[in-house]
Amino acid sequence: MSFCLDTYLQQSEDYEILLAQSTFKKAREIIKKRAKEVIHVKPGEKILGVRIIGVPPVPIGINKDKGTIILTYTKPCNGTAAIELPVSEEDIKQIKALNID
Amino acid sequence: MKKALLLIGCPEAPAQTPMTIYTAYKLRQIGYDVTISSNPAASKLIKVSDPEKNYIQKMVNIDSFIDNLEENDFDLLVGIIHKDAAVSFFVTYYHLLNTKSMAIIFQRDQDLVDDFVEQVKENTDAEIISAKAYHNPTPVRVKVDKALKQLEGEE
Numbered sequence: 001m002s003f004c005l006d007t008y009l010q011q012s013e014d015y016e017i018l019l020a021q022s023t024f025k026k027a028r029e030i031i032k033k034r035a036k037e038v039i040h041v042k043p044g045e046k047i048l049g050v051r052i053i054g055v056p057p058v059p060i061g062i063n064k065d066k067g068t069i070i071l072t073y074t075k076p077c078n079g080t081a082a083i084e085l086p087v088s089e090e091d092i093k094q095i096k097a098l099n100i101d
Numbered sequence: 102m103k104k105a106l107l108l109i110g111c112p113e114a115p116a117q118t119p120m121t122i123y124t125a126y127k128l129r130q131i132g133y134d135v136t137i138s139s140n141p142a143a144s145k146l147i148k149v150s151d152p153e154k155n156y157i158q159k160m161v162n163i164d165s166f167i168d169n170l171e172e173n174d175f176d177l178l179v180g181i182i183h184k185d186a187a188v189s190f191f192v193t194y195y196h197l198l199n200t201k202s203m204a205i206i207f208q209r210d211q212d213l214v215d216d217f218v219e220q221v222k223e224n225t226d227a228e229i230i231s232a233k234a235y236h237n238p239t240p241v242r243v244k245v246d247k248a249l250k251q252l253e254g255e256e
Contacts, residue, residue, distance in 0.1 A: 044196055054192070074190070
């Protein structure tokens with residue numbers, strides 16, 4: 001079964017919420033500040049099984065040494081969060097292939 | 102029949118539900134089959150407001166529906182925007198659908214209206230309708246009437 005971000009966030013505890021209930025602009029700033037590498041993807045691109053919601057440029061932070069990525073997570077009533085979660089090297093490779101920079 | 106997707110946000114702005122029902126009604130009058138994309142809280146307000154489905158026939162979940170959304174699935178995208186998250190959803194749906202689009206933006210704070218208008222303008226070619234409004238839908242309705250009349254004239 002493929003990885004699904006929504007299910008992961010409900011069932012796991014090893015992720016960190018860097019920003020909650022905020023705006024996309026602020027989430028973009030946090031990602032820039034907390035990630036060693038930042039790539040950009042198209043709005044609606046599927047990342048870890050979920051379409052990423054956002055306003056271009058849509059950032060994905062990559063901390064390869066920690067084996068984590070930071071992404072935005074938007075819900076209509078809760079605004080945008082920035083979440084750092086562990087991923088595999090293969091996931092990082094697939095995410096980097098979506099880079100539009 | 103042409104297909105319109107009406108994207109709505111968090112239902113905490115009182116003007117959203119009446120504007121959703123009203124806009125769907127007007128779109129149907131000018132020949133669109135309308136689907137509403139919303140979260141469960143917003144859809145409950147609509148279902149209670151329109152129990153016999155006189156105005157709203159099709160509703161989908163904003164999160165799951167986007168998974169399989171593809172270019173040209175709809176002829177028109179209309180977004181009701183009163184929060185930052187709604188801007189993000191509208192811009193994302195816009196980029197996936199790549200179709201004629203209209204953003205209906207309102208908030209009680211003019212700075213927020215200006216910010217949302219700016220973000221939509223920078224990232225889409227959508228027609229933008231904006232008004233300072235929150236409880237009272239009239240300032241928005243008047244502008245929606247004008248925009249839909251123009252849309253009808255173009256078709």
